[in-house]
Amino acid sequence: MIxxxxxxxxxxxxxxxxxxxxxxxxxxxxxxxxxxxxxxIQPWKFILTTDKDIRNELSIACNRQRFVAEAPVIITACVICRGYNMGGWYDSACLDIGIALDHMTLEAVHLGLGTCWIGAFSEERVKKILNIPGNIKVAALLTLGYPRDPSIIKKHRKPLEEILCREKYE
Ligand SMILES: Cc1cc2nc3c(=O)[nH]c(=O)nc-3n(C[C@H](O)[C@H](O)[C@H](O)COP(=O)(O)O)c2cc1C
Structure with missing residues (x-):
């Protein structure tokens, strides 16, 4: 189903x-x-923005991606604390937030809505616009709204045999 x-x-x-x-x-x-x-740990906090002026400012902070302002809702995902030390080499916080945001993207589709991940942004500018304290980090933003074109597109993805091996790494 999902x-x-x-x-x-x-x-x-x-x-x-x-x-x-x-x-x-x-x-x-x-x-x-x-x-x-x-x-x-749930190392996250999300900021919902619907105000048009703030959306315009965020759009500029997101490398002037105009559609960011066009979306009626912007969700900014913040890292509020350290996550778990994964495999002894990385902190899970951004991964955790990625999972949460991805859940959101799928629920959005379920509701007839569309989203776009935003990774191209100036963290400094986004923090300033949204009054985010210095010790908090911005992981990513998500636009949300009714898509102008709700059609299903063909996705370009690596073939299965390139990304999957069985039993051991090949
Ligand atoms: C972490 C992340 C950051 C992204 N940042 C941007 C972005 O700043 N602007 C944009 O237009 N798309 C952005 N994307 C969307 C990707 O370009 C897109 O997911 C990819 O090309 C696959 O296309 P699809 O989402 O339609 O399947 C981002 C996606 C991810 C997962």
């Missing part, structure tokens, strides 16, 4: 000028809240 949403999800970079119902926004957030995180 594979349907996974296949349907695509980066939406053009949105209808239509508000997203509060109940739908909250369902998307809930999908993130229930996401797993290493040691259940």
């Amino acid at each position: 594979l349907e949403e996974i296949i349907k999800r695509k980066s939406v970079r053009s949105y209808l000028d239509k508000e997203v119902e509060e109940a739908k926004i909250m369902e998307v957030i809930e999908a993130g809240r229930f996401a797993p995180s290493a040691s259940n």
Whole structure:
């Protein structure tokens, strides 16, 4: 079932000028809240932005990606603490937040909404715009809204044999 949403999800970079119902926004957030995180640390805080002026400012801070302002909702995902030390070589916080955001993208599809991950941004500028304290980091942003084109697209992905091996690394 969920594979349907996974296949349907695509980066939406053009949105209808239509508000997203509060109940739908909250369902998307809930999908993130229930996401797993290493040691259940939940090292996240999400900022919901719907104000047009702030969205415009964020769009500039996101390397002037115009569709960021076009989206009626922007979710900014913050790292509020350290995560779990994974395999002795990396902190899980950004991975945890990635899982939460991905849950949100799939719930959004389920509700007829579209999203786009935003990794191209100036952390300094985003923090300033959103009054984020110095000790908090910004991991990523997500745009959310009704897609102008809800059609399913063909995705370009590496073939299975390139990314999967069995029993041992080949
Ligand atoms: C962590 C991350 C950061 C991304 N940052 C941006 C971004 O700043 N701007 C953008 O237009 N797309 C961004 N994308 C979207 C990717 O380009 C997109 O997911 C990829 O090309 C695959 O296409 P699809 O999402 O339609 O399947 C980002 C995706 C991820 C996962």
